[in-house]
Amino acid sequence: xxxxxxxxxxxxxxxxxxxxxxxxxxxxxxxxxxxxxxxxxxxxxxxxxxxxxxxxxxxxxxxxxxxxxxxxxxxxxxxxxxxxxxxxxxxxxxxxxxxxxxxxxxxxxxxxxxxxxxxxxxxxxxxxxxxxxxxxxxxxxxxxxxxxxxxxxxxxxxxxxxxxxxxxxxxxxxxxxxxxxxxxxxxxxxxxxxxxxxxxxxxxxxxxxxxxxxxxxxxxxxxxxxxxxxxxxxxxxxxxxxxxxxxxxxxxxxxxxxxxxxxxxxxxxxxxxxxxxxxxxxxxxxxxxxxxxxxxxxxxxxxxxxxxxxxxxxxxxxxxxxxxxxxxxxxxxxxxxxxxxxxxxxxxxxxxxxxxxxxxxxxxxxxxxxxxxxxxxxxxxxxxxxxxxxxxxxxxxxxxxxxxxxxxxxxxxxxxxxxxxxxxxxxxxxxxxxxxxxxxxxxxxxxxxxxxxxxxxxxxx
Amino acid sequence: xxxxxxxxxxxxxxxxxxxxxxxxxxxxxxxxxxxxxxxxxxxxxxxxxxxxxxxxxxxxxxxxxxxxxxxxxxxxxxxxxxxxxxxxxxxxxxxxxxxxxxxxxxxxxxxxxxxxxxxxxxxxxxxxxxxxxxxxxxxxxxxxxxxxxxxxxxxxxxxxxxxxxxxxxxxxxxxxxxxxxxxxxxxxxxxxxxxxxxxxxxxxxxxxxxxxxxxxxxxxxxxxxxxxxxxxxxxxxxxxxxxxxxxxxxxxxxxxxxxxxxxxxxxxxxxxxxxxxxxxxxxxxxxxxxxxxxxxxxxxxxxxxxxxxxxxxxxxxxxxxxxxxxxxxxxxxxxxxxxxxxxxxxxxxxxxxxxxxxxxxxxxxxxxxxxxxxxxxxxxxxxxxxxxxxxxxxxxxxxxxxxxxxxxxxxxxxxxxxxxxxxxxxxxxxxxxxxxxxxxxxxxxxxxxxxxxxxxxxxxx
Ligand SMILES: [K+]
Ligand SMILES: [K+]
Numbered sequence: 046x047x048x049x050x051x052x053x054x055x056x057x058x059x060x061x062x063x064x065x066x067x068x069x070x071x072x073x074x075x076x077x078x079x080x081x082x083x084x085x086x087x088x089x090x091x092x093x094x095x096x097x098x099x100x101x102x103x104x105x106x107x108x109x110x111x112x113x114x115x116x117x118x119x120x121x122x123x124x125x126x127x128x129x130x131x132x133x134x135x136x137x138x139x140x141x142x143x144x145x146x147x148x149x150x151x152x153x154x155x156x157x158x159x160x161x162x163x164x165x166x167x168x169x170x171x172x173x174x175x176x177x178x179x180x181x182x183x184x185x186x187x188x189x190x191x192x193x194x195x196x197x198x199x200x201x202x203x204x205x206x207x208x209x210x211x212x213x214x215x216x217x218x219x220x221x222x223x224x225x226x227x228x229x230x231x232x233x234x235x236x237x238x239x240x241x242x243x244x245x246x247x248x249x250x251x252x253x254x255x256x257x258x259x260x261x262x263x264x265x266x267x268x269x270x271x272x273x274x275x276x277x278x279x280x281x282x283x284x285x286x287x288x289x290x291x292x293x294x295x296x297x298x299x300x301x302x303x304x305x306x307x308x309x310x311x312x313x314x315x316x317x318x319x320x321x322x323x324x325x326x327x328x329x330x331x332x333x334x335x336x337x338x339x340x341x342x343x344x345x346x347x348x349x350x351x352x353x354x355x356x357x358x359x360x361x362x363x364x365x366x367x368x369x370x371x372x373x374x375x376x377x378x379x380x381x382x383x384x385x386x387x388x389x390x391x392x393x394x395x396x397x398x399x400x401x402x403x404x405x406x407x408x409x410x411x412x413x414x415x416x417x418x419x420x421x422x423x424x425x426x427x428x429x430x431x432x433x434x435x436x437x438x439x440x441x442x443x444x445x446x447x448x449x450x451x452x453x454x455x456x457x458x459x460x461x462x463x464x465x466x467x468x469x470x471x472x473x474x475x476x477x478x479x480x481x482x483x484x485x486x487x488x489x490x491x492x493x494x495x496x497x498x499x500x501x502x503x504x505x506x
Numbered sequence: 507x508x509x510x511x512x513x514x515x516x517x518x519x520x521x522x523x524x525x526x527x528x529x530x531x532x533x534x535x536x537x538x539x540x541x542x543x544x545x546x547x548x549x550x551x552x553x554x555x556x557x558x559x560x561x562x563x564x565x566x567x568x569x570x571x572x573x574x575x576x577x578x579x580x581x582x583x584x585x586x587x588x589x590x591x592x593x594x595x596x597x598x599x600x601x602x603x604x605x606x607x608x609x610x611x612x613x614x615x616x617x618x619x620x621x622x623x624x625x626x627x628x629x630x631x632x633x634x635x636x637x638x639x640x641x642x643x644x645x646x647x648x649x650x651x652x653x654x655x656x657x658x659x660x661x662x663x664x665x666x667x668x669x670x671x672x673x674x675x676x677x678x679x680x681x682x683x684x685x686x687x688x689x690x691x692x693x694x695x696x697x698x699x700x701x702x703x704x705x706x707x708x709x710x711x712x713x714x715x716x717x718x719x720x721x722x723x724x725x726x727x728x729x730x731x732x733x734x735x736x737x738x739x740x741x742x743x744x745x746x747x748x749x750x751x752x753x754x755x756x757x758x759x760x761x762x763x764x765x766x767x768x769x770x771x772x773x774x775x776x777x778x779x780x781x782x783x784x785x786x787x788x789x790x791x792x793x794x795x796x797x798x799x800x801x802x803x804x805x806x807x808x809x810x811x812x813x814x815x816x817x818x819x820x821x822x823x824x825x826x827x828x829x830x831x832x833x834x835x836x837x838x839x840x841x842x843x844x845x846x847x848x849x850x851x852x853x854x855x856x857x858x859x860x861x862x863x864x865x866x867x868x869x870x871x872x873x874x875x876x877x878x879x880x881x882x883x884x885x886x887x888x889x890x891x892x893x894x895x896x897x898x899x900x901x902x903x904x905x906x907x908x909x910x911x912x913x914x915x916x917x918x919x920x921x922x923x924x925x926x927x928x929x930x931x932x933x934x935x936x937x938x939x940x941x942x943x944x945x946x947x948x949x950x951x952x953x954x955x956x957x958x959x960x961x962x963x964x965x966x967x
Contacts, residue, residue, distance in 0.1 A: 267965075351898055356888065378966050381966060391951070490853030503748040503868065
């Protein structure tokens with residue numbers, strides 16, 4: 046029975062290893078997992094079979110595409126439809142699928158670990174669904190829920206689009222491929238498209254635009270909010286604070302973004318100036334949803350006015366919900382900062398909302414995330430201005446799109462030399478893994494101080 | 507004795523009126539005072555006698571120049587040397603002088619009121635110098651100190667420059683006028699220049715550049731820090747927290763700004779590319795000091811690379827010390843935010859530095875100031891992009907220069923239509939009065955909460 050014990054104990058100890066890795070530094074684990082997946086997909090995309098001309102793709106383009114897919118960004122340096130073979134496109138789609146699941150799972154695990162450590166009120170994840178006693182069991186059931194929710198949502202979108210593409214005259218095989226590709230790309234907020242013109246040929250086709258907008262918006266709310274919606278329905282009062290803040294802020298940004306975008310582009314003949322009013326409104330709504338993270342476009346980004354580009358920069362930077370496939374600094378981060386400023390303006394000691402106090406620690410995490418995001422964007426912009434000698438409008442747009450894993454593009458990515466592509470690659474990676482892990486790592490470090498220094502207040506402002 | 511009593515009591519009641527105005531809403535009083543001064547100087551500058559061609563200057567140009575002078579910004583829509591008569595230039599100089607004193611006095615009073623209300627440790631202003639029992643006495647002695655320190659500093663700079671301009675061949679009258687103009691413009695961080703080419707003819711003249719850099723740097727530290735320096739000398743250990751943070755952060759920004767500016771422009775033949783290494787270093791140092799608030803320039807802002815422009819944007823936005831004539835969001839605001847993030851990264855409950863705890867309220871004020879600054883800049887940029895159809899590089903630069911009352915310019919101010927000038931005028935006014943009064947108003951509103959809601963923490967990042 047000696048060898049048996051060894052097998053058993055090594056099995057147990059490897060379980061313990063994974064569990065202790067999750068417990069000791071979940072943030073580090075997340076970064077490591079993403080690095081491994083990215084490396085694998087880079088190798089796959091460098092295979093000659095992945096490109097349509099049968100030649101190996103250079104490292105910087107393969108790495109860029111792998112990171113863009115796994116981090117569900119959607120920026121491209123080569124045309125997805127033209128450069129890659131069917132195998133290559135399938136690799137990209139698999140990258141999006143795994144990257145999307147990985148993002149949801151890891152972010153959810155991190156949120157779970159944080160909420161356990163800090164004894165957070167209001168269940169963030171349906172914890173009762175995973176009361177399996179140990180962490181590995183929890184991770185397993187979390188992954189199961191994430192996969193089933195994703196697959197159901199993607200199947201609905203895929204079926205809908207399949208039928209539509211069929212009626213538009215595609216062959217069943219084509220329609221199925223396009224339906225599945227858009228469904229996965231949409232629900233994971235990836236923004237990759239299998240058509241060389243993207244969605245532009247369908248710019249008046251509500252049968253295609255509406256499911257994509259809806260799927261992208263729901264996907265951008267994040268997994269914890271989706272679970273609340275599934276369990277509690279639309280009874281706002283019964284939601285936890287996180288769901289309330291996320292949905293409210295998402296809708297607010299959606300509406301304000303659409304109104305401003307529409308007003309700014311209303312008379313621009315290069316974009317929507319010549320369209321009918323209903324079409325203008327649809328385009329504005331679509332642009333607002335897409336800017337927040339999905340990254341499909343109906344108009345040429347270079348044709349937008351400078352002020353619309355700046356507005357889009359802001360919407361991209363804001364991003365979507367926590368533990369979603371959307372990027373950016375996340376809407377709850379903005380909500381918490383906004384509420385803190387409101388409390389300050391009212392002179393309140395506590396940051397209060399919906400009969401709850403938001404702990405000061407959460408506020409400090411929010412500020413750290415915002416400042417980190419701003420710093421990464423600033424450094425990335427400085428570097429890329431230097432490398433590309435392009436205008437600030439275009440550089441800032443591409444940098445924020447990469448950092449916020451949005452994928453809207455003026456086409457700058459493809460024009461850059463290799464070192465510029467590496468800069469954007471790093472921005473996409475940091476944007477995807479950085480904010481999430483930073484926020485979790487910070488929240489997990491919080492501890493009580495045993496002794497206090499006397500207070501002294503510098504003059505501010 | 508009846509009339510006598512009336513005079514006496516009305517005198518007393520008017521004193522009470524002023525005192526109660528200061529006590530009840532010092533922020534509102536500050537805004538009102540600046541509006542009055544600006545109106546007066548606009549009227550003066552619209553007089554035909556103020557312009558060199560004897561014609562009345564249009565409202566938008568006169569208002570812009572008055573606000574630029576009183577808010578010690580230094581942006582111009584017409585050439586100070588060519589458009590204005592000697593009388594007009596004297597009005598501008600008086601505007602700078604009064605605006606500078608007003609800024610220092612009001613900001614110091616606000617800091618004083620805040621520190622009294624909150625019972626702040628570590629004297630912010632040399633309060634013992636003004637123990638006159640009531641607020642009006644305090645204001646009087648504060649004003650006395652501000653004026654005497656300013657006059658002494660300005661006299662030193664003026665004398666130095668007077669001698670230098672004499673040796674350069676100017677007549678005594680010219681040299682005196684230029685010396686006095688530059689001294690007041692420098693120490694108040696105003697950046698107006700009586701020469702049509704500004705300081706460019708003196709770009710290798712250290713006898714002129716060094717006193718201007720030193721004067722501007724000391725002026726940008728702020729009045730509370732100057733008082734500490736005067737009383738305690740250079741013994742860092744004995745300074746209060748505000749002085750420590752201000753001087754440290756100012757030096758850090760100065761050095762980092764100079765190094766980055768120098769590296770970015772090193773090979774740019776349109777700016778410093780053709781100069782000797784020592785001259786390059788002087789230019790980089792000068793540019794770093796000037797970007798933070800003074801606003802003189804030795805190179806054409808349009809000739810700088812895009813990345814240098816963005817770096818300058820950041821330095822301008824940061825600005826100088828609190829209760830100084832420098833603008834921006836202020837260095838202590840940045841220091842407090844930075845320390846809060848550092849504490850968060852360490853997992854500390856308290857924000858600690860130099861054996862002191864910075865109260866959470868101060869952190870919230872800092873964040874409010876930063877977000878307000880960012881919002882004003884964003885809205886101003888969107889508006890001006892729309893009005894001017896210019897590139898983001900130039901628009902952002904001019905907007906931040908106005909908001910941070912820096913005065914560096916790509917020349918966009920002068921090219922704008924009237925409504926664009928009004929936008930910049932409002933930005934200068936908000937930049938000057940907004941951050942200071944907002945910070946004070948917020949700090950004064952702080953109150954203890956009597957009941958607390960249960961805590962609930964949304965997911966962040
Ligand atoms: K995306
Ligand atoms: K200035």
